[in-house]
Amino acid sequence: MTYDDIVAAFIEPPATPIAAPPLPATSARRLRDALEPIATQGWWSRPAAERVQALGLGFFDGYVWGRAASLGTPSPATVVATFGVFAPELLAAVYAHGSSQCSREDVLAAREVGATESLSRVVSPDDADAIATPLLGALAGLDATGRPLFAGLRALPTPESAAGRLWRAAELVREHRGDGHLAACVASGLDVATVNVLTELWLGFAPGEYSSTRGCSAEVVVSTVERLTDRGWVADGALTAAGRAVRDELETATDRSQQALVDALGDRLDEIADRAEAVSAALLAARSFPHDPRKRAAG
Numbered sequence: 001m002t003y004d005d006i007v008a009a010f011i012e013p014p015a016t017p018i019a020a021p022p023l024p025a026t027s028a029r030r031l032r033d034a035l036e037p038i039a040t041q042g043w044w045s046r047p048a049a050e051r052v053q054a055l056g057l058g059f060f061d062g063y064v065w066g067r068a069a070s071l072g073t074p075s076p077a078t079v080v081a082t083f084g085v086f087a088p089e090l091l092a093a094v095y096a097h098g099s100s101q102c103s104r105e106d107v108l109a110a111r112e113v114g115a116t117e118s119l120s121r122v123v124s125p126d127d128a129d130a131i132a133t134p135l136l137g138a139l140a141g142l143d144a145t146g147r148p149l150f151a152g153l154r155a156l157p158t159p160e161s162a163a164g165r166l167w168r169a170a171e172l173v174r175e176h177r178g179d180g181h182l183a184a185c186v187a188s189g190l191d192v193a194t195v196n197v198l199t200e201l202w203l204g205f206a207p208g209e210y211s212s213t214r215g216c217s218a219e220v221v222v223s224t225v226e227r228l229t230d231r232g233w234v235a236d237g238a239l240t241a242a243g244r245a246v247r248d249e250l251e252t253a254t255d256r257s258q259q260a261l262v263d264a265l266g267d268r269l270d271e272i273a274d275r276a277e278a279v280s281a282a283l284l285a286a287r288s289f290p291h292d293p294r295k296r297a298a299g
Contacts, residue, residue: 039170048114061098070152087215138264180257
């Protein structure tokens with residue numbers, strides 16, 4: 001799959017605009033969504049994707065190996081456990097293939113150079129610094145206990161350019177929240193398929209529309225929807241009030257996991273989010289991130 005295929009499948013605006021899902025108006029969620037397009041330039045942008053593909057990687061194995069590389073060269077089982085929200089067999093195979101194609105140093109460098117190039121096209125050094133500097137300062141002081149992807153990424157050298165620092169800061173916020181979200185999922189006792197189906201219905205996707213991208217087969221999705229229907233959490237392919245309450249609690253727990261970051265940013269958070277939203281809007285206009293607002297909210 002070439003990058004142009006990725007653009008056609010995910011990035012080009014749909015003929016009929018997709019409505020944004022109703023999301024909690026919390027500071028942690030606002031910061032996350034404002035930064036999401038910036039954080040993901042290591043795989044969604046053309047400069048990064050084409051550099052990764054030049055190493056012999058496809059889009060998905062480049063994404064998996066590129067994120068996992070912050071951990072060093074972990075085993076497939078470790079990557080499955082750390083990522084958490086993908087079907088284990090799929091993720092293990094994709095990681096094993098991706099990590100066999102190029103070195104850790106090469107995939108990290110390709111992502112950094114590509115993401116930095118992409119961001120340099122839409123944000124000035126001063127504007128990038130205005131977001132990155134307070135974020136990196138707050139992130140440096142956070143406890144990383146139980147946050148392997150956040151800790152691994154924070155241990156990497158910080159890029160020197162303003163655009164690179166912005167990308168790294170946004171990535172760190174993303175991994176910080178992702179590690180917290182996985183902890184919330186584990187504490188809930190829900191399995192991978194259940195979490196994915198709850199999330200896609202919560203965001204307005206049809207059953208399987210999003211969870212299939214996480215490796216859930218059609219059969220698994222059908223059986224999961226049946227189980228959730230029996231529990232009273234789903235009816236006619238949509239969440240019931242009880243099902244929405246379960247997914248809302250996952251969101252609340254994820255937000256709680258980021259309270260230390262929210263507190264560290266204090267009254268600077270809204271200004272940072274405002275600035276990040278402007279950069280993210282420029283990335284969408286540049287066709288460097290998917291236009292589906294549900295995809296942005298899901299991560």
